[in-house]
Amino acid sequence: AQTVTQSQPEMSVQEAETVTLSCTYDTSENNYYLFWYKQPPSRQMILVIRQEAYKQQNATENRFSVNFQKAAKSFSLKISDSQLGDTAMYFCAFMKLNSGNTPLVFGKGTRLSVIA
């Protein structure tokens, strides 16, 4: 079974600074997808970024980028120029590729606070 570990329960960052959230996963699969979801205080779950394991290039979405290290099974999220609106819980998630029925597996989350 796949597991996803987020080793930082809480983090804080000054506004406009850069922060990196860690995520590691355990799998014997070679083809899979990785995701970061954001959950602001509104409780809504929002997809931030996704990465296909077969792509070597790290995904980027505006101020959000990932550092995907397949051999190390690491998938960290970097937030540049942090904004107050980035304050949220962040969840890392894993999904096997073309596996039919296998759902998403989530980590336990990292609570990020952006400080003015």
Add this chain to the structure above:
Amino acid sequence: NAGVTQTPKFQVLKTGQSMTLQCAQDMNHEYMSWYRQDPGMGLRLIHYSVGAGITDQGEVPNGYNVSRSTTEDFPLRLLSAAPSQTSVYFCASSYRVGNNSPLHFGNGTRLTVT
């Protein structure tokens, strides 16, 4: 499109009561699922469905039933509520599981069992 709609947003139950959490999506998604979110535990999968008439258990299925009679709807039933089921429940759907279709989440239901 309304996306994924969950009702109710809040619910208080007494131990032993039963209720159904509703989930509907209008995106013609094959895959639908229910998660519960507890402090320090992340999101844990309760049940999921890859299409109408097909359901399967997730990580924490005990105490919950589901059915998928239509593509649009995926209700979650609590047969006899227990305080351990106090949680925030999320319904999520995607076009298909196993590719990179992202999960679309409802806004959650906060359930308290006293």
